[in-house]
Amino acid sequence: MLDTLLFAVFPYVAVALAVVVGFYRYFSDRFSYSSLSSQFLENRGLFWGSVSWHYGILAILLGHLIGFLIPRSVLAWNGVPWRLYVLEASALMFGILTLWGLVVLIIRRFSSARIRVVTSLMDIVLLVVLLVQVVAGVWTAIFYRWGSSWYAGFAVPYLWSIIKFSPDISLVNNLPFMVKLHIIGAYVIVGLIPFTRLVHLLSFPFTYFWRPYQVVIWNRRKETRG
Amino acid sequence: MDIRSQVSMVFHLDKCIGCHTCSVACKNIWTDRKGTEYMWWNNVETKPGTGFPTLWEDQEKYKGGWEKKGKDLRLKMHGSKTGGLANIFYNPNMPNLDDYYEPWTYDYKHLFTAPEGDDQPTARAISLITGKHMEIEAGPNWDDDLGGSPVYAANDPNLESLTENERLALNELERVVFFYLPRICNHCLNPGCVASCPAGAIYKRGEDGIVLVSQEKCRAWRMCITGCPYKKTYYNWGSGKSEKCILCYPRLESGEPPACFHACVGRIRYLGVLLYDADRIKEIASVPEDELVEAQRSILQDPFDPEIIALAKANGISDATLASARNSPVYKFVKKWKLALPLHPEFRTVPMLYYVPPLLPVLAAVKDGNYDVTEIADAGLAPMLSSLEKARVPLRFLASLFAAGNAEKVTAVYRKLIAVRIHMRASRVKDIPEAEQKEALAQGNLTVKEAEDIWRLTSMATFDERFVLPPLAREVAVEAKVDPSTHKREVGFGFKKAGERKW
Ligand code: HEM
Numbered sequence A: 001m002l003d004t005l006l007f008a009v010f011p012y013v014a015v016a017l018a019v020v021v022g023f024y025r026y027f028s029d030r031f032s033y034s035s036l037s038s039q040f041l042e043n044r045g046l047f048w049g050s051v052s053w054h055y056g057i058l059a060i061l062l063g064h065l066i067g068f069l070i071p072r073s074v075l076a077w078n079g080v081p082w083r084l085y086v087l088e089a090s091a092l093m094f095g096i097l098t099l100w101g102l103v104v105l106i107i108r109r110f111s112s113a114r115i116r117v118v119t120s121l122m123d124i125v126l127l128v129v130l131l132v133q134v135v136a137g138v139w140t141a142i143f144y145r146w147g148s149s150w151y152a153g154f155a156v157p158y159l160w161s162i163i164k165f166s167p168d169i170s171l172v173n174n175l176p177f178m179v180k181l182h183i184i185g186a187y188v189i190v191g192l193i194p195f196t197r198l199v200h201l202l203s204f205p206f207t208y209f210w211r212p213y214q215v216v217i218w219n220r221r222k223e224t225r226g
Numbered sequence B: 001m002d003i004r005s006q007v008s009m010v011f012h013l014d015k016c017i018g019c020h021t022c023s024v025a026c027k028n029i030w031t032d033r034k035g036t037e038y039m040w041w042n043n044v045e046t047k048p049g050t051g052f053p054t055l056w057e058d059q060e061k062y063k064g065g066w067e068k069k070g071k072d073l074r075l076k077m078h079g080s081k082t083g084g085l086a087n088i089f090y091n092p093n094m095p096n097l098d099d100y101y102e103p104w105t106y107d108y109k110h111l112f113t114a115p116e117g118d119d120q121p122t123a124r125a126i127s128l129i130t131g132k133h134m135e136i137e138a139g140p141n142w143d144d145d146l147g148g149s150p151v152y153a154a155n156d157p158n159l160e161s162l163t164e165n166e167r168l169a170l171n172e173l174e175r176v177v178f179f180y181l182p183r184i185c186n187h188c189l190n191p192g193c194v195a196s197c198p199a200g201a202i203y204k205r206g207e208d209g210i211v212l213v214s215q216e217k218c219r220a221w222r223m224c225i226t227g228c229p230y231k232k233t234y235y236n237w238g239s240g241k242s243e244k245c246i247l248c249y250p251r252l253e254s255g256e257p258p259a260c261f262h263a264c265v266g267r268i269r270y271l272g273v274l275l276y277d278a279d280r281i282k283e284i285a286s287v288p289e290d291e292l293v294e295a296q297r298s299i300l301q302d303p304f305d306p307e308i309i310a311l312a313k314a315n316g317i318s319d320a321t322l323a324s325a326r327n328s329p330v331y332k333f334v335k336k337w338k339l340a341l342p343l344h345p346e347f348r349t350v351p352m353l354y355y356v357p358p359l360l361p362v363l364a365a366v367k368d369g370n371y372d373v374t375e376i377a378d379a380g381l382a383p384m385l386s387s388l389e390k391a392r393v394p395l396r397f398l399a400s401l402f403a404a405g406n407a408e409k410v411t412a413v414y415r416k417l418i419a420v421r422i423h424m425r426a427s428r429v430k431d432i433p434e435a436e437q438k439e440a441l442a443q444g445n446l447t448v449k450e451a452e453d454i455w456r457l458t459s460m461a462t463f464d465e466r467f468v469l470p471p472l473a474r475e476v477a478v479e480a481k482v483d484p485s486t487h488k489r490e491v492g493f494g495f496k497k498a499g500e501r502k503w
């Protein structure tokens, strides 16, 4: 019963929350969409924390995405032992980088008087949830080998079952606790997006790549040009 | 040609008395909110000095503005746009709070609540950031009037252009010299802040050229703080948004000059329209350094030229704006008389705030503890006490500030300023021989009429001559989108919610 709730119902709740509240916040309080950078108040800790964390987490997320999109190719790649080791070792390395970055960020949040002033309750909630999630992820990588292969066998079909609206929890309900925690953690984070500074993910400035350097806005003319 | 109109500014440094009234006027209106305490959209610096934030002019440190790469311009802070975004998680060239200062107040309450004791209670400093007691280590004008000059003035980046001896001479008491440099956002034609903003939140208003940060679009990627070489975009640490000088556009739209202009005690500030050719911005921003001043002048167009008027009209510039362009004091100072120069044109943002450099006191000597001017009189410098050849501030220092190192441009300005001075003294006090007066005018390349016009606009100008505001089209702008009477009921003060963090 609990498993059904967590693995078959909660994913939809989380995504629905993300979408509905995300839109609500965007249209009712666009001002609040911000990465809320705190670099101005503290520099050094942010360098070690933010750079490690972001490069780590983005690489890891990309890994999860690739595994999800092309599981067969990943399995094929893992067919040769040294390639499996290279993949697993680099994944673990990024995982540890992520963890290290996050720990630095958390220590920074609590040790710097200036940063404490700009720390909201949701910031703390988010950092704790992310910590649990990353620890569970690294734990899984270390103790349940080889994740990159069984991810293709269990997690990918399970995720597809969610996407196809026919959740098949038999794929996941026998997994070890830490792995389950990692899956639930992911949904919690998705659900948290609109309630926290994570909205900054949705604002990634792609347009910067193709827009001209200068932006001019006219009252009457429609176009914006340099 | 793409003729556009720009609300531009001239600051006449000879008239600045360094009173900071401008800064206070601005602070009281715009930056007395949480998160903005440390910001000074308008600040007044002592030169030589390191400025605010400390060493802002040192682009090796802060990487603001543009640099030439082959024929192209690129932001100094990135190799490329992609490279720039790679630094989005941590901006390696961003000044932080300590490069500005930690804002504070005093614990006044303690004066009333302190328990009875043997000592007088004191009001200790409290940080406006953390709310805790703090030691004050710096302020926004810590080096005012050369305070702490061995630390501050001695490290002015512009002194690099001087010889060792010249630098030492500036330290001698009887040769000490300084002037004030009031600074606001330059509302540039090729702004570094706009170009560096990944979110596209910063924009130039087409009609008047005012540069603004959209508070709704800003995502705190904090690249503009680095992109602006003048450090005139500031990060609001409370709201997570960048903010900057808005040239008091709400005041301009209701026909009043910006608060710092209005409040200025020395009446050093002038505001008016310049017409320019937007097609040539990149071109004039890319010329070699010693040509920058001239190139930036060349983009400004003559508002009396019928051809320019026709092109401007075709571009939607109104008759009223064109009329104000013809009356613009800025046009006179910058283009007609060539007296006002851009601050650090080598940053290549094409700033639209120009400075008339301060007249230079002559080298003097102290004899037996007295300030001795006999030598000056012997050298034929009395009664003006001003001379280009014997100036106390090396011209190269001023050239480094206002002409990207091109001393010729600064010299030409000084020849004019000195000519006006000699001419007016000769015609009013009549203690300067006519030959000398003629000679000075010839050197300054000025007619008598021009010299008198310059004198008038410099020292006698009325409020309406100093501030020639174009009609900024607030009603028109609104009307284009919604019925004005509906609009009137819908908004009053723009934001209906406090710009505070809620999520
Ligand atoms: C899409 C690409 C991303 C960009 C451009 C980005 C950018 C940023 C920036 C600019 C900051 C502010 C850093 C500062 O204080 O100066 C930040 C903070 C943060 N980001 Fe990201 N981020 C991205 C992805 C992510 C992801 C995927 C996560 C986690 C799922 C994440 C979690 C966080 C957290 C938790 C903080 C706050 C750190 C702190 O405690 O100060 N970010 N991000």
Ligand code: SF4
Binding pocket: B015, B016, B017, B018, B019, B020, B021, B022, B023, B044, B180, B182, B263, B264, B265, B266, B267, B268
């Ligand atoms: S108010 Fe005018 S005179 Fe006083 S410091 Fe500011 S610019 Fe100078």
